[in-house]
Amino acid sequence: MRQPAVTIRQLGAEDAGGFRALRLKALVSAPTAFASSYEEDAALTDEMLRARLVAAPSAVFAAFAGEEMVGMAGFAALSGPKRRHRGLLWGVFVEADQRGRGIARRLVEQIVAHARQHVLVLEAGVTSGNDSARGLYESLGFRHYGTLSKALRIDDAFYDEVLLSLDLAE
Numbered sequence: 001m002r003q004p005a006v007t008i009r010q011l012g013a014e015d016a017g018g019f020r021a022l023r024l025k026a027l028v029s030a031p032t033a034f035a036s037s038y039e040e041d042a043a044l045t046d047e048m049l050r051a052r053l054v055a056a057p058s059a060v061f062a063a064f065a066g067e068e069m070v071g072m073a074g075f076a077a078l079s080g081p082k083r084r085h086r087g088l089l090w091g092v093f094v095e096a097d098q099r100g101r102g103i104a105r106r107l108v109e110q111i112v113a114h115a116r117q118h119v120l121v122l123e124a125g126v127t128s129g130n131d132s133a134r135g136l137y138e139s140l141g142f143r144h145y146g147t148l149s150k151a152l153r154i155d156d157a158f159y160d161e162v163l164l165s166l167d168l169a170e
């Protein structure tokens with residue numbers, strides 16, 4: 001069956017419900033890929049989610065297959081005079097049945113374009129072994145600058161985090 005065209009746009013406060021549903025699906029289906037736990041994000045109120053979506057220059061972009069939200073990626077700007085030239089790529093997720101179509105690439109490209117307007121350095125963390133996310137980010141120019149061992153703990157298992165950054169001024 002022909003799949004609907006995928007469009008990408010920035011989310012606004014009115015998208016909070018769809019954003020919550022996709023974010024929770026991401027945290028359930030890929031718990032080792034994200035620093036937040038399902039329980040933490042499930043406890044966020046609608047108001048907190050709406051605030052997160054309109055906290056410019058921080059932003060969340062989502063991919064839609066027809067009307068359905070099937071992927072997302074976030075940009076968070078750091079605050080304070082010494083760190084506000086830095087931003088963080090977070091929450092990159094694409095529904096399993098939509099993977100391999102270049103949706104994550106388009107989402108991350110969108111975040112990079114957005115970040116260029118606001119910061120000089122874009123950072124990302126990838127759980128060690130997540131070769132598809134790391135491969136994607138490195139193909140877009142992110143460079144590995146370190147690895148934090150035992151960055152995440154889930155029950156009794158520890159996971160290292162590969163630290164990447166993209167110098168937008170280069």
Ligand SMILES: CC(C)(COP(=O)(O)OP(=O)(O)OC[C@H]1O[C@@H](n2cnc3c(N)ncnc32)[C@H](O)[C@@H]1OP(=O)(O)O)[C@@H](O)C(=O)NCCC(=O)NCCS
Binds near residue numbers: 091099102104105126
């Ligand atoms: C990682 C993820 C977002 C990729 O989504 P996707 O839409 O399938 O990705 P794309 O189709 O855009 O592929 C992007 C790139 O990934 C890279 N890639 C994919 N599989 C790879 C692999 N096994 N090894 C190395 N690179 C790989 C390639 O560079 C590919 O580029 P291409 O366009 O030249 O093929 C998706 O698998 C996902 O949601 N995983 C669970 C959550 C997660 O891990 N999020 C990342 C948190 S840092």
